[in-house]
Amino acid sequence: MERLDDLEAQSVFIFREAFARLKRIALLWSLGKDSNVMIWIARKAFFGRIPFPVLHVDTGKKFPEMYAFRDRYAVEWALDLKIEPCPPLEVIDPTLPPAARSAARKTEGLRLALAKYGFDGLIAGIRRDEEPTRAKERVFSPRGREGEWDVRYQPPEFWDHFNAAPPAGAHLRIHPILQWTEADIWAYTKREGIPIIPLYLARDGKRYRSLGDADITFPVASRAATIDAIISELEATKIPERAGRAMDHEAEDAFERLRRNGYL
């Protein structure tokens, strides 16, 4: 499985760069398969214990299985877990389509957490193959003072040299698994024996491919009841991973707007 080794080595490298070059970083834990893989790799990078906080920006609307998972593994993995609540829907931009508006609570929650802790780097588990605006991301991606992403002026980034000097008050998003695919995530989860939330596995002909807020996330038709089965399914499927995430599909630019405003 040489490809997974390469991906892992690259991600470890990125984690160590973020830790070396920034003053105050946190890993964003959405409790999903991708951020679980990130946590696992971070533990490899730092030989067991992650030397910075793990931040769960909590919408309060996650599936119960997700909260159970969080509470169990925060202890088991000895995480320095910080839970930050998101503000209510009323304060969110009303011009956004409903699901996007709901998702934007997380952007606000992030902004509050940034202000509270003064992080200059947030490690996020987005991947290029998920969605076309994420495909345009840098590994070290600058965000403005309000957390905004200026996609028109992304700095050059090459040969594993990163721009790691955010202006005061601004921060960087660090994307250690940007190169991974959904299939890579599952193959690695299987190989390393990383625990998962059971919602990913098919029950009654349905499973969740991507987990978000319970009210705006929907399962897809699937009989994949094991990780092996998920991997085989991904070989064949032509349904996009985020098909079940409502906020991506409300308008042509709904997700881009979310992301430009600081969403992940």
Next chain:
Amino acid sequence: MRPRTRSNGFAATATSRQINANKKTSPMNMLVNDHSARDQSARRPLVRIVIVGHVDHGKSTLIGRLLHETDSLPDGKLDALKAVSDRRGKDFEWSFLLDALQTERDQGITLDTSQIRFRTASRDVVLIDAPGHAEFLRNMITGASQADAAVLIVDVTEGVKEQTRRHGYLLQLLGIRQVAIVINKMDRVDFEESRYREIETTIVKQLAGFGLTPSEIIPISARHGDGVAQRTAAISWYTGPTVLEALDRFSPAKPLADLPLRLPVQAAYKFDDRRIIAGRIETGQIEVGDVIAVSPRRATARVQSIEAWPEPDESRAPQTARAGQSIGLTLDQRIFVERGDIISAIETPAKAAHVLRARVFWLNEAPLTVGAAINVRVGMSESRGRIAAIVGAVDPGLLSPSEGKVIAQNHVGEIEIALSQPIAADVYAANPRTGRLVLDLAGRISGGGLILSIAEEDRGSAAADNPTPQQITPAVSLFSDGARARAGKLAQRASRLETLLASLSPAERLARFRGETDGRIVFTTSFGLEDQVILHVIAEHAIDIEIATLDTGRLFRETYELWAETERRYGRRIRAIYPQNESLEALVEKHGINGFYASRDARLACCHIRKVEPLNRALAGAAAWVVGLRADQSSQREATRLVAVDERKLLKLSPLFDWTREAVQTFVAANEVPANPLHAAGFASIGCAPCTRAIAPGEPERAGRWWWEDDNKKECGLHVAPERRTARLAGTGGAAS
């Protein structure tokens, strides 16, 4: 060949659909438990390919076509793209597939690089889209730097344009050597072979100028599919591979495990009782027990362990690691290692660079100028630096660019950077990973390029530890060619050492010179007074300098006796170098045993065979040469300098260059240095017996050498400054030092 429809411009061929048909499952995409497919996927190679070229030459359309032909688009994507196109009142637009941003779609241009995956029959491909506009070159570089191979696309109706050339040049500078050319829009010229040939000739020639050789040159119509997955009837005159086949022939990047070890250190962690040095192996391999060198600080240690998490059983603890792996290791000694150091195999350490020459591209709006302060990064290492020189600054997009003295935005050039602190580095030719650098201004990446040459840090002295750019900046450009560049570097070092040693005693000069020089230093003696002083100093201070003499076979009996006495007195052997017997026999055969009296040419031939050629052997592989020259010995030697560059490309130290004959005599007497009794008999400078006579009081010192010849030619060829090379090539003979 199957019929195709062209109604919407992207009809798929049935064959390509069949590639994936057997992997398809039920309409609901339910699982088929197909383990063989999964195993295949894990083993299938992954190749990253960037599509570059001038704006509107068809990059996005080609990418769309490739995805379509390989049936790689997710369900609903085509409909979505149609809807997006309709909304903007456009015909179907492939570029919307990757141009996901609203501004990109509204303006119809690619702003930033993107990536998308698809599969061919044999491999997984990451296609990297790169913007074609000059103003987004930084984004093209960001994308292309991640690629193993490139497809350079040219519109047959427009031919090679600025961005075609600029992208071609940058591919080379980014280290991408696998390049295929695609000549697009063949449908617009009715698939005329002659038009294809025209472009082919031009582009091959222009790319060759950048050092690139395309693997294929493929005529296509991205819009209609010809040449992409199939050689259609329209291009029946073309027998090469399709684009898909060409992609299948590219190789994925291989980890560089066969090069010498380079492990740039990211950090040293002390989370528990272990002190773990962490980093990614860029090249080579490492094993527990290896002795490693830490550059640029010249420390060494042994690898004690390779650390891993989850912690393996002791029996399974990793013993080796290789290029591409991110590792942690512990050392057997508590030497200081920090981020930016490079761990190398002890035999082949990275260089400790304090001056770098590099070919770079520049991305900042404000041009790069001589004197600019800049941050230089190599691996994890960073140092402030100053641009000492710029040459050959050009816009690679222009057909006949004129050279400038500053590197403007999106242009390239060669720079010399004087670093304020030495950093570990290699030249690109030796190591493609630690041989490239990135330039940043206030933390923002602004340029990058390949390291062409390195001037190493000099050890030991305070001056070397803190060289100012002025001290190490040459007055003249070093760039004309490799040899001149090396000579220039030597000249730099010579002048720096001269400053350093000028006020010191001969003993301090020799010791300091030794400390400042890497490699062998050879002192050649002819047992003259000056040589005896130097030999005395080297022996008494146990300075690590080799002592050699050229035995011409025609020396005075007294000289041989002095040789033996000197060995006894200082308790060390003096290495003797002899003439090549065949040459000597031929010389004597031709001119007779004393033929040197007959003509100057015969004398020079004798000097050459008995002294100059043996000296060349004595100095072979040496870094420096120590001699007993004094400036006041003769008119020829007036220009003698403390440290000079010999034409053999080594430093030449004359530690007594500023001494008088009287000072030498005083030293010899005071230290009871053995001396040739002939000096007392009126021989000042002593060489070979037949060619040396005593001088009268008041005669120049070297008047007794080849006394039958003119004063200004009384050198044998051992001591010739580079600028007087012609004199030597004419054939000079040998004076003992």
